[in-house]
Amino acid sequence: MFRIGCYPGTLFLVSLFHLSHPWSVNNFLMTGPKAYLIYSSSVAAGAQSGIEECKFQFAWDRWNCPERALQLSSHGGLRSANRETAFVHAISSAGVMYTLTRNCSLGDFDNCGCDDSRNGQFGGQGWLWGGCSDNVGFGEAISKQFVDALETGQDARAAMNLHNNEAGRKAVKGTMKRTCKCHGVSGSCTTQTCWLQLPEFREVGTYLKEKYHKGLKVDILKGAANSAASRGAIIETFSSISKKELVHLEDSPDYCLENKTLGLLGTEGRECLKRGKALSKWEKRSCQRLCGDCGLAVEEQRAEMVSSCNCKFHWCCAVRCEQCRKRVTKYHCVRKEKGEQHGGNVPPRKLRRKQP
Secondary structure (H helix, E strand, O other), rough: EEEEEEEOOOEEOOOOOOOOOOOOOOEEEOOHHHHHHHHHHHHHHHHHHHHHHHHHHOOOOOOOOHHHHHOOOOOOOOOOOHHHHHHHHHHHHHHHHHHHHOOOOOOOHHHHOOOOOOOOOOEOEEEEEEEOOOHHHHHHHHHHHHHHHOOOOOHHHHHHHHHHHHHHHHHHHHEEEEEEEOOHHOOOOEEEEEEEEEEOOOHHHHHHHHHHHHEEEEOOOOOOOOOOOHHHHHHHHOOOOOOOEEEEEOOOOOOOOEEEEOOOOOOOOOOOOOOOOOOOOOHOHHHHHHOHHHOOEEEEEEEEEEEEEEEEEEEEEEEEEEEEEEEEEEEEEEEEEOOOHHHHOOOOOOOOOOOO
16 A cells, blocks of 8 residues: 555555556555545556656666655655655656646646636736636645655754655746736737646656755765754754755665666666667666676667558558568677776676766
8 A cells, every 4th residue: 555645534556567667656545535535546657657767767877766666655765865865755746736737727627727816917928828728836835745745854854855755846837937918909918818728747747856956965864863953953964954855864875776676677688778869868878877887897788670561542441551671780788708998907796886
């Protein structure tokens, strides 16, 4: 069971079932008003979109958003308090808020509609607030009730998770897009009315990935007593940091190496990218990052792919396709052979590695 959140007197439980992939959310067992049932469905869908975005953003990183990292039921379920944990909390919180806001705009909730609170006000030179803005205030309030309810502790780890949850919500608000409509004779656009719309969720993920790279480490005294004074110091420390920034308490482990205790597989056997017109600079460097910097070699593997092509519709009523064969080249990280490590003087895995 995965506890999503709780309202006074109402318990929400979510069952996670493995369908097409390990992160599919299939069924909900809960009690409470029908409205909460609708919210819970959106919360689950939002958490799912956050997980999928996490996997996309880190597909070519040493840490690639593995299963062990994606448990938010309690902060005890996450074994570390590093920058990767920070991202998981932020992107999950953002996904929940984003989906609630979008579903509100689609009319899925009886008690939610456009945000027209500023309509008629001057927004800037030549334009006024108007139209139908996405109601991020609603999405923010409901997502906070669900996601932040997971944190029942008062220690530094709970404060870190709450801070990163808020950073995820700030990311949604900070990436909203202004859309405008012109008014005037013959399209003269003498005035404009403008409203705010959600961006594509990919933009939120990219924004948070940048925040991940700039994440701030917070130093909290280890072993501090769980006293009112200690809690006050923790609150003061986190309140001094911008809510837009991701924070962590611990350094990340060496993701090059397998670590069964932490559920890390290492980078041996991972696929990387070397060539392709549409590749970003980050993707083009993936072989060096995943293989070379981890003391591994890059192995080229060629294979033949068979797919349907040149499909034609024949009257009536069939589609016939040809079978096309295509040679593809893939690259994987493998252990270096003896003598390949700088003349055999440096053993595998002990090369100096750059930080992710």
